[in-house]
Amino acid sequence: MLKLVVVFAIYCVATSFAVTLTRYTDCGSKADIHSIVLEPCNSEPCIIHQLQNYTTHIRFTPKVTHQNANNFATGIIAGVPTPFAVSPKNACGNGLTCPIQAGLQQTYTATVQCPITTPLRIAAKWEVKDENNEDIICFVFPTTIVKH
Template sequence: MRGATVYYLKILLAICTVHEMAGGLIRNTTDAAYKKYLSLRSLPFEDCGSLYRVNYLDIESCSTLPCSMKRNAIIKVTVLFDDNGNGVTFLKHEVRWVFNYIKTQAAISPDPCDGDHDCIMSASDGKTYWANIFVNETLPVMRGSMLWESKDECNQNLICFEVPVLITV
């Protein structure tokens, strides 16, 4: 037992030495591993041309696809993304329901997401924002998708993802 403890202590010392010599390489590797872990825990989505990498997507009460969304419900959507250190502080959302190639505008709140609403925050692993989407009572009861685009003040598309949904009553 004692030999194993000494062995593990030597490994720990080697790791610490490598960390010092590598000037933060381990920290960067740890950050990358954490982001990979987040992406594995994320709700699956299709990226449709994001400028920034989406590391994690959470849609309230949705754990499998298609996301079941009840008419007349308000559902919180949370996104963790990497803004590459650009200090994103404003996001204007364009969200549409897509059914058989017909797109219908969705109601989002708050929109825009800016400093007045506390909906976009810096995190140690990037930026996070949240918004609530209203599932309109006139949407058809059927499968489709939710197409979510978040743009900056200049209307540049920063984040874009699409998620399969099932509208229910």
């Protein structure tokens, strides 16, 4: 029994790695992004498995107050932006408390499933837009999609 518990504990630790992204590009955020943590991921560029769930923790400070916030995800494949469905679309009440107050540091946590079923290298773009369709948060990071 002890052997089974030890094996399970090692499995949990081995499959729950997270990395703080350093190789990302801010693409017009109206907030100061302090850190972006992606899990499970153990190095950059992240190896993302098809149809697996990934959680992002974004620590940021908005420069202005925003009433609403919506999620957008895009894969940039060979320079062509391809939008992906995000659920839930509304970030308010799903990781963020709205209105989002200017100057108040927050951590936004969102979980999405990798929608791509073909192995390839892409640039992943994540945006959280406000009621005026302006980016509160916007960043692009390299990733490689692999079979599960």
